[in-house]
Amino acid sequence: MFFPKIVYGTQYYRSPTPLPDEWEGDIAKMEEFGMDAFQIRINWRWNEKRENEYDFSDIDGLLELAHKNGRKVVMKFLLECAPQYIYDKYNGTRIGPRGEKIRGGSHGAFYGGWRPCFTNPDVQRRAKAFVERVAERYADNPDIILWNTWNEIRNKPFEDCFCPHCRKAFGNHLKERFGTIEKLNEFYGTAEDDFDTIALPSTPHGYWDTFEFKKFKGGKELYNYLKFVYDGIKKYDKRRPIMAHVGVTSAFQPSLDDVCDDHTVSKAVDFWGTSIPCDCAMDTHEKRMDFAMLMDAVRGVDENFFLHEIYPGLGMFCMPYDTPFDMSYKLYSAIAGGARGLIYWQYRAERIGYESDCAGLFRVDGSPRPVAFAAQSFAENLHKDMNYFAGAKVAKAQVAIVFDFNSSLISAIDDTIGADFSFEFKGYRFYYQRSHSGMYRLLQDADIAVDYIGVNDVEKFKDYKLLYFPYHTMLNPEMVPHLEKFIREGGAAICDEGFGLRTMNTWMQPYDIDCKPIMTARLFERRYINQDTISVNGKEISFTPAKTIYKVEDAETLLSFNDGSPALSEVKHGEGRVYLSGLPIGYSYHKYQSKELMSYIKTICTDQGVMQNQYSECLSDVTEKRMIGDGYEIIFLFNSSEAEKSFKFDDVISYGFTSGSFEGGKLCLPAKTMGYVIKKIDRNIK
Numbered sequence: 001m002f003f004p005k006i007v008y009g010t011q012y013y014r015s016p017t018p019l020p021d022e023w024e025g026d027i028a029k030m031e032e033f034g035m036d037a038f039q040i041r042i043n044w045r046w047n048e049k050r051e052n053e054y055d056f057s058d059i060d061g062l063l064e065l066a067h068k069n070g071r072k073v074v075m076k077f078l079l080e081c082a083p084q085y086i087y088d089k090y091n092g093t094r095i096g097p098r099g100e101k102i103r104g105g106s107h108g109a110f111y112g113g114w115r116p117c118f119t120n121p122d123v124q125r126r127a128k129a130f131v132e133r134v135a136e137r138y139a140d141n142p143d144i145i146l147w148n149t150w151n152e153i154r155n156k157p158f159e160d161c162f163c164p165h166c167r168k169a170f171g172n173h174l175k176e177r178f179g180t181i182e183k184l185n186e187f188y189g190t191a192e193d194d195f196d197t198i199a200l201p202s203t204p205h206g207y208w209d210t211f212e213f214k215k216f217k218g219g220k221e222l223y224n225y226l227k228f229v230y231d232g233i234k235k236y237d238k239r240r241p242i243m244a245h246v247g248v249t250s251a252f253q254p255s256l257d258d259v260c261d262d263h264t265v266s267k268a269v270d271f272w273g274t275s276i277p278c279d280c281a282m283d284t285h286e287k288r289m290d291f292a293m294l295m296d297a298v299r300g301v302d303e304n305f306f307l308h309e310i311y312p313g314l315g316m317f318c319m320p321y322d323t324p325f326d327m328s329y330k331l332y333s334a335i336a337g338g339a340r341g342l343i344y345w346q347y348r349a350e351r352i353g354y355e356s357d358c359a360g361l362f363r364v365d366g367s368p369r370p371v372a373f374a375a376q377s378f379a380e381n382l383h384k385d386m387n388y389f390a391g392a393k394v395a396k397a398q399v400a401i402v403f404d405f406n407s408s409l410i411s412a413i414d415d416t417i418g419a420d421f422s423f424e425f426k427g428y429r430f431y432y433q434r435s436h437s438g439m440y441r442l443l444q445d446a447d448i449a450v451d452y453i454g455v456n457d458v459e460k461f462k463d464y465k466l467l468y469f470p471y472h473t474m475l476n477p478e479m480v481p482h483l484e485k486f487i488r489e490g491g492a493a494i495c496d497e498g499f500g501l502r503t504m505n506t507w508m509q510p511y512d513i514d515c516k517p518i519m520t521a522r523l524f525e526r527r528y529i530n531q532d533t534i535s536v537n538g539k540e541i542s543f544t545p546a547k548t549i550y551k552v553e554d555a556e557t558l559l560s561f562n563d564g565s566p567a568l569s570e571v572k573h574g575e576g577r578v579y580l581s582g583l584p585i586g587y588s589y590h591k592y593q594s595k596e597l598m599s600y601i602k603t604i605c606t607d608q609g610v611m612q613n614q615y616s617e618c619l620s621d622v623t624e625k626r627m628i629g630d631g632y633e634i635i636f637l638f639n640s641s642e643a644e645k646s647f648k649f650d651d652v653i654s655y656g657f658t659s660g661s662f663e664g665g666k667l668c669l670p671a672k673t674m675g676y677v678i679k680k681i682d683r684n685i686k
Contacts, residue, residue, distance in 0.1 A: 002241040002271060002304060005390050007145070007341035008382060009037030009074065010361065011309070013062055015046040015111070018348050020061065026347060026366060027065045033361075033372060034379020037072040037145060039343060044130050045081045045113045051089070051126070054133055066143045074343065075138065076148035077229060079127050080115035092116030092123040094161035097202060102159070108355025109151070118225050119165045131232035139237040147240060148308070149229040149268075152247030152275055155218040155259045162200050171195035173216045188505050204256065204416040207506040214409055218259030226268035245273030245308035250405055251297035251436065251452070252277040255428050256412045261405045262301045263454045273306035273341070274298045280311045280322060282329040285621060286441070288640060291330060292623070293440045295337025299394065300403065300452030306341035307334045312371045315349060315357040324374035325672045328658045329638065331378045332674045336625035336636035338394040344375070374658070381656035381676075388654065388678050392629035397449035398465045398610045401436050404455040406474040408432040410502060429545050431587060435470035435496055438590030439601075444623070445593075446602040447616040458482035466608050467493045470586050473501040477514050484518050488574030492608045494601070497548050497584040501526070519571040519578055520553040534559065534567055534583060541594040548582035559583065559600075579604060595619075615647055628681075636676045639669040651680040 010030070012018070018026060030038060040062050048054050066073045086092040087104055094102040094117045104113045116123045138144060175195040178184040185192055188208045192198055201209040226244050233242055248254070250262040266272040278290040298305045310330060313321030322330075334342055349360025357364070361372040382389065411432035443450045453460045461467060461482055472495060487493060500513025501523055512522045526548040533540045536559060547561065552569045558579070559568035567583040589597055615624045621640040626633060632653060639645045647667045657675025661668045669675050 003145070003340065003390075005036075005386050006335070006339070006382065007037055007072075007074075007306070007343070008379060009035045009039065009072070009342075010344040011346040012038040012040065013058070014041040014078070014346075015043045015058060017351055020058075022348075022366060023062060023065055026362075027062075027069050027071060030071055030347075031069065033368075033376045034383060035071070037074055037343075038066070038347070039074040039076055039148070041076050041078045041151065042134055043078045043081050043111075044127065045083045047134075048083055048130055050083070051085050054130075056134070056137060059134075059138070063138070063141055063143060071143070072145045073141075073143050074146045074148060075134075075144055076151060077131060077134070078110070078151055079118070079130070079229070080113075080151070081110045082113045082116045082123070082127075084113065086113075086116050086123055086126060090120065090122040090126065092120055095163040095166075096159040097162050097200070099162075102161070106353055108350055108353040108358060111353060117161045117163050117165060119161065119169050119221065120163065121165065124228055128228050128232045131229050132235055135233045135236040144240065147233050147237070147242045148273075149226050149233070149242060149244045151245070153222050153226060153244050153260055153265060154247050155214070155222060157257045158214075160217065167198065167200055168196065169221065170200065170213060170216055171198040173220055174198060174212065189507075204413055207410070207413055210256070210413055211406075211409060211506050214256055214259055215261070215406070218409075219261035219264040219405075222260060222265045223268045226265060230269055241270040243271045243273055243306065244269045245275060245306060247275050248277040249274045249294070249298055249301075250408065251293065251403065252433065253408065253412075254430060254433070255415070256409075259409070262298070263403075263405060263456065266301055271304040271306070271340075272298065272302035273308035275309035275345070276307070276311055276330075280313050280326065281320065282326045282640075283323075285640070288329065288333075288623075288638075289441045289444055290437065291333055292337065292444065292625075293437055295333060295339065296440075296450065297403070297452045299338045300454065303338060303393065304340050305338070306343060307339040308341070308343045309345035310334070310342060311345050311359050312361050312369060312375075314359060316355065317357050321369060322371045322374075324370055324658075327371040327374040328378060328674060329640070331375065332636060332638070332658075332676070333625070335382070335389055336394070336627065336634075336676075338627075340390075377658065385654050385656060385678060388629060388632060388634060389627075392627035392632070392634055395449070395626040395628050395633075396463060397451040399443060399448060399468065399605065400451045400453045400460070400464045400466075401439060401468045401470065402455050402472070403436065403452055404469075404472055404474065406455075406476075406504075407470075407472050410473050410506065411471055431498075431545065432471045434590040435584065435586035436468075438586035438588070439468050439470060439494075439496070441593075442586070442589040442598050442601055443605075445598050445618050446605070447612045447618050448602070448605055448610060449613060449626075455479060461486040461491065462489075465491060465610050466605060467491065468586075469493060469495045469499060471496055471498040471584075473498045474504060474506075475500045475514050476504060480515055480518070483515075484573070487518055487576035487578060490575035492577050492579070492604070494579045494581065494585070494604065496581050496586055497546055498526075499580060518573050519555070519580065521555075521569075521571075521580055522551045524549045524551045532562070534561055536594070536596045536600050539596050541588075541596050542592050543583055543588040544591060545587065546584055550580055550582050552580060555580070631680060631682075632678055633681045634676055634678050636674070637667070637669060638674045640672060642671045644668060644670050647677075649677050649679055652677050653680060654678040
């Protein structure tokens with residue numbers, strides 16, 4: 001952890017708003033609402049309108065007020081809002097796949113200039129010069145606690161960017177991966193002439209080129225962008241931590257149009273963060289599960305993560321603002337999910353451009369919305385028990401979802417089947433995303449805690465009793481020995497539909513999938529379907545959107561499709577077992593929420609020794625989350641139901657709630673409330 005306490009604050013300034021005559025009153029009021037810090041966005045276009053002419057008077061003024069009022073400051077660069085000279089002098093305009101210019105322009109988040117090609121060496125040189133000028137100017141400021149290198153780092157849209165610089169960078173990346181063009185051609189079965197003249201994808205239909213291009217653009221190239229900013233800051237400030245935060249984290253990426261490989265890109269900075277890529281309102285069970293999943297998924301990337309943009313509702317004249325319940329649910333879920341920093345988006349609602357009336361704990365005129373008082377109440381508990389919250393980590397689950405960016409990317413490419421010869425495709429199934437999020441919901445509904453880990457985090461396999469692989473279509477042979485050891489020593493794996501479908505060059509696997517000696521299995525036939533049924537525990541349930549028949553040696557058939565072919569096979573290996581499914585378990589649960597399917601998977605978990613949560617009744621809208629500290633445990637309880645709930649505890653050190661009571665060791669939570677208790681435990685409990 002980079003800070004002794006959890007950072008709690010708000011985004012405040014993004015030029016030109018709020019206006020200077022509003023600053024002092026707002027910053028003074030932050031203390032009343034428990035905010036220790038505020039964020040300043042340093043807008044490249046605003047602070048360097050003309051080349052080498054810098055004006056930081058706005059930043060200076062805000063920092064003076066921070067010092068006067070005892071507030072700490074997060075400094076975030078907004079480089080994507082580039083000065084006009086970048087386009088006019090240095091040809092920084094991005095180029096689309098048809099050779100068209102993707103011109104910069106204004107909208108709310110990027111008020112002017114969005115955005116140049118940072119692979120252009122002149123653009124990057126000038127951007128780094130700006131970063132270094134800022135870092136040099138403010139490196140010794142005592143009130144700055146953190147640098148944020150980039151606002152919502154992402155590769156967006158698909159056609160970002162096909163300029164000559166990007167073509168050269170892509171070729172260099174492939175050369176670094178393969179060494180020679182002959183090895184590239186041999187691996188992918190292509191006929192490329194030279195890395196310097198590598199063809200950029202013109203449609204998504206070839207798979208390999210789109211796969212490699214988006215993997216590069218959403219991974220190594222974004223890493224490089226963060227790294228030049230990181231290095232520019234470190235040149236002058238070697239003390240403070242440096243982070244970045246993503247807009248649509250990998251677990252929620254909807255398509256090829258908005259991509260970031262969190263597990264790769266996050267390694268460019270000291271720690272990671274995320275905005276909220278799911279619904280702001282917490283008014284349904286599914287929305288609450290998605291928000292809880294966001295915390296667990298991002299913590300799987302970095303346990304020091306920040307929830308960097310907490311929206312009080314988006315507003316914008318057409319979308320509702322949060323209720324106090326919505327805001328409280330998000331705040332307590334974030335702490336319970338392990339967030340080490342909470343930053344609101346934003347203090348005042350926006351008043352300009354596309355984002356007019358967007359977000360804001362406070363209205364445009366500075367008056368508080370109802371959610372501001374929910375935030376204030378949360379801050380009281382946060383500060384009261386800060387040492388406990390800051391000193392604890394989320395209790396490790398016994399089940400983990402294994403996230404694979406390669407399979408997620410291939411899933412998005414799969415969805416372009418049937419599109420015309422362009423990048424304008426529709427009809428995404430979002431297969432990978434709905435597979436893993438469906439299984440997350442299933443396990444939560446079964447009152448089973450679940451973690452996320454990356455597919456390359458093979459050293460973490462041993463920490464779990466059961467691993468789930470969602471549509472794990474690209475099975476890397478380098479991972480197999482680690483999975484084999486995990487299973488041989490008693491672990492279990494649920495391998496959902498599509499497991500091992502493709503080899504690492506994106507081709508279909510023609511023979512046995514690459515998982516020997518764990519099992520000998522071949523994908524015999526696969527078809528997309530709109531809807532079919534299968535009998536589970538004596539009841540017909542629906543499934544979609546695919547059906548796969550695996551031929552598996554030495555396997556027991558646990559479930560069969562209606563035509564008699566195996567739908568779920570169990571293979572024993574050493575002390576453990578694999579469950580290979582031709583039935584799309586996660587996706588089908590996401591769509592149909594079958595209690596029979598949930599109960600069946602719950603039985604598999606129980607057989608593997610997986611324990612249920614003690615207090616959860618998730619299907620009745622009561623959930624729990626646990627954190628473990630040195631000699632104490634924090635149990636968070638969320639009562640989203642319409643009835644009062646009571647819970648009994650011993651050895652309680654402290655407690656808190658949004659509404660309720662604690663008497664005689666009993667915590668009572670009325671409907672639509674949440675709370676926590678901090679209790680003593682044996683120091684040997686992990």
